[in-house]
Amino acid sequence: MKKTLCILLLFVGLYQTTVSAQKEPKRDYYEIKLYRLASNEQVQKVDAFLKNAYLPALHRAGISKVGVFHWIGNDTAAEKRIYLFLPLKSLEQVSSLEDLLVKDTRLQQDGDAYWNTAFNEPAYKRIENIVLKAFPLMPSFKAPELSGNKTDRVYELRSYEGPTERLYRQKVKMFNAGGEIALFRRLNFNAVFYAEVIAGSKMPNLMYMTSFNNMADRDEHWKVFGADPEWTKLKVMPEYLNTVSKNEQLYLHPTEYSEL
Numbered sequence: 001m002k003k004t005l006c007i008l009l010l011f012v013g014l015y016q017t018t019v020s021a022q023k024e025p026k027r028d029y030y031e032i033k034l035y036r037l038a039s040n041e042q043v044q045k046v047d048a049f050l051k052n053a054y055l056p057a058l059h060r061a062g063i064s065k066v067g068v069f070h071w072i073g074n075d076t077a078a079e080k081r082i083y084l085f086l087p088l089k090s091l092e093q094v095s096s097l098e099d100l101l102v103k104d105t106r107l108q109q110d111g112d113a114y115w116n117t118a119f120n121e122p123a124y125k126r127i128e129n130i131v132l133k134a135f136p137l138m139p140s141f142k143a144p145e146l147s148g149n150k151t152d153r154v155y156e157l158r159s160y161e162g163p164t165e166r167l168y169r170q171k172v173k174m175f176n177a178g179g180e181i182a183l184f185r186r187l188n189f190n191a192v193f194y195a196e197v198i199a200g201s202k203m204p205n206l207m208y209m210t211s212f213n214n215m216a217d218r219d220e221h222w223k224v225f226g227a228d229p230e231w232t233k234l235k236v237m238p239e240y241l242n243t244v245s246k247n248e249q250l251y252l253h254p255t256e257y258s259e260l
Helices: 002-023 040-060 092-103 105-110 165-175 180-186 215-227 229-234
Strands: 029-037 067-071 080-088 126-134 154-161 193-199 205-212 246-254
Touching: 029 040, 029 092, 040 067, 040 080, 040 092, 040 105, 067 154, 080 092, 092 105, 154 215, 165 180, 165 205, 180 229, 205 215, 215 229
Parallel strands: none
Antiparallel strands: 029 080, 029 126, 067 080, 067 246, 126 193, 154 205, 154 246, 193 205
């Protein structure tokens, strides 16, 4: 009897582990590298490095489908920006990416003008790294399915900062169990990723990226979203009120060498 009970408990434990694994899919990690630049010359230097040296080195390291974007404000703003989206399979890859710069001699050779730039002629003002973990309902990123010209495409990167950890978690819940991701999917927002920031300068924080054929296409999608009955109901639910203290919207164009 005792042996039978032990076997039964073992099977129950295995079943619960299996069910738990099914409920919690393996989630990817992402890194966003933000290059802050002071001039068009710095933009050109970083672009050349990324295209000719860094992306090929990433490919050699087994990382592909890298997104490279210019901020739309680059044309007029004093500070220019380049955003790099890196899809990763583990946190270990975050540290290995930094090692890549000093261990890959071919990268240094291909990117000589960037790597050996003089101290008084830097290629950028600063680099900011943001590490993210994919949401359960979209555990891996997805390359968008767009039909417009690449130069016209708009990638919208949104950042939602929470006033407290508890309220931030409610906003994360709103995207997952609350149905916001499902709504975006139904309305064809061509999301690249939804993720929580686990290391960055603005926390607690979640970020996501949607994509459109052009700005008019973007505006039309959000117009439909704002009027959707499901959204008008969801946004006033008490459990999801006051969950965002700051919402930042960034409009990006893909570079000609971007893989997304």
